[in-house]
Amino acid sequence: MKNVLLKLLLLVLIVNTASAQEWMKNLEVAQALATVQNKMVLMVWEETTSYEYPVIVKDTKGRTIFINNLYEDEQVSPLIWEHFVPVIVSEYRYADLYEKIKDKRSQKYLDKFNDDSIKIMDINGNILNVDYSTEDFQNITALIERYSLNTEFIAQELQDYKQDKNFYSAYFLASKYLDLSMYAKPRTRNDIIQLSNIYINEAERLISKEEQNEHTALKQRCELLKLQEYLLLKRPKKVIRQLKKIKDEEVIESNKPFMAFMYYTAYMSTGKSEDAEEWKSQISSVNLKKARMIINLNR
Structure with a gap:
């Protein structure tokens, strides 16, 4: 050292x-x-x-x-x-x-x-x-x-992953890269999303090292994060179609806020504010701010 x-x-x-x-x-x-x-x-x-x-x-x-x-x-x-x-x-x-x-x-x-x-x-x-x-x-x-x-925005997540490669460090770095992509130009955004995918895939491989009773929830969380990419790529209708394939009883409790965020953002991105409204109350103020940024990208 x-x-x-x-x-x-x-x-x-x-x-x-x-x-x-x-x-x-x-x-x-x-x-x-x-x-x-x-x-x-x-x-x-x-x-x-x-x-x-x-x-x-x-x-x-x-x-x-x-x-x-x-x-x-x-x-x-x-x-x-x-x-x-x-x-x-x-x-x-x-x-x-x-x-x-x-x-x-x-x-x-x-x-x-x-x-x-x-x-x-x-x-x-x-x-x-x-x-x-x-x-x-x-x-x-x-x-x-x-x-x-400038990687200052994702510096903590980069360091966390480098120091300890586990499901959570890989997942949160992937998620942070997607957040970073919102500030990038369209061509660079696509590249950052692909880089994020590397870490999502890594997170999926690392699920097996977590507690057995968490595997289903963590796998679903990764699937939702991958689906979020389509919001950033201006394909909210695809997101809505994929979300509707998930039955209510299949949504893990810990993933319900993420599900609400996805529905709200996708509906608002397609101009369906009435459909979006029922999901808004389930979203934190931080994620509402992020949702607005994604909605603006889709206009």
């Missing part, structure tokens, strides 16, 4: 004093620094740096500038450090990192993990820009605009 803190102090000193900062070489230390700075991690495989990586970026006057090699340019490096914590990861780490995700991610995610492109990750190593593709040259300005997230 002391060794990690020492490395962090040295790296912070480098970041503050160097005009052209070198990229980090240790993933765990990069993640620790990103935690402190409330940033995402920008990661590439080491082999990628053995050849030129041309990119484009806009200057302060809005002009598009061609950069021959991302890893050697003294102008782009400070820009990247301003928005991310960049790290070059050794190929020797590949096998261990791949082993952790090979049976838990989509093929599209694994392809992104394997390729030579830039990967934007959270502090737990999960990739945000899975669907982001480039043509001839990586547009650094576009990458920053879409993926430079």
Whole structure:
């Protein structure tokens, strides 16, 4: 622990004093620094740096500038450090990192993990820009605009999950990511929702480690959280259809407030205020505020 803190102090000193900062070489230390700075991690495989990586970026006057090699340019490096914590990861780490995700991610995610492109990750190593593709040259300005997230809003949940991976830490992080997505632009919102899904799926896998008598309630809670994604994707009618398939006697008591929130938000999002009214009294003031935000997204 002391060794990690020492490395962090040295790296912070480098970041503050160097005009052209070198990229980090240790993933765990990069993640620790990103935690402190409330940033995402920008990661590439080491082999990628053995050849030129041309990119484009806009200057302060809005002009598009061609950069021959991302890893050697003294102008782009400070820009990247301003928005991310960049790290070059050794190929020797590949096998261990791949082993952790090979049976838990989509093929599209694994392809992104394997390729030579830039990967934007959270502090737990999960990739945000899975669907982001480039043509001839990586547009650094576009990458920053879409993926430079301030993670302060979800900092506690990120830390809780990193320190203790259990159903509740995974579930609450997934839920918080969905909340964060409400503040993002539509394209970024879709990416954040996909990232949230990683944690929902992880929460579902961890249900088995909780008390047996809680399994049904926790599984239903995950199903409702997944359904909430459609509210954020402007598909409230689908939410209503799916909710109506759940019989009243099947709703676990502890999940009834969540059910009420879903019904209220979905009905209000489709302009059916009379249908929504019967659910309103069952919703907390905090969730009513969140419901209003989602309703506004659907207008």
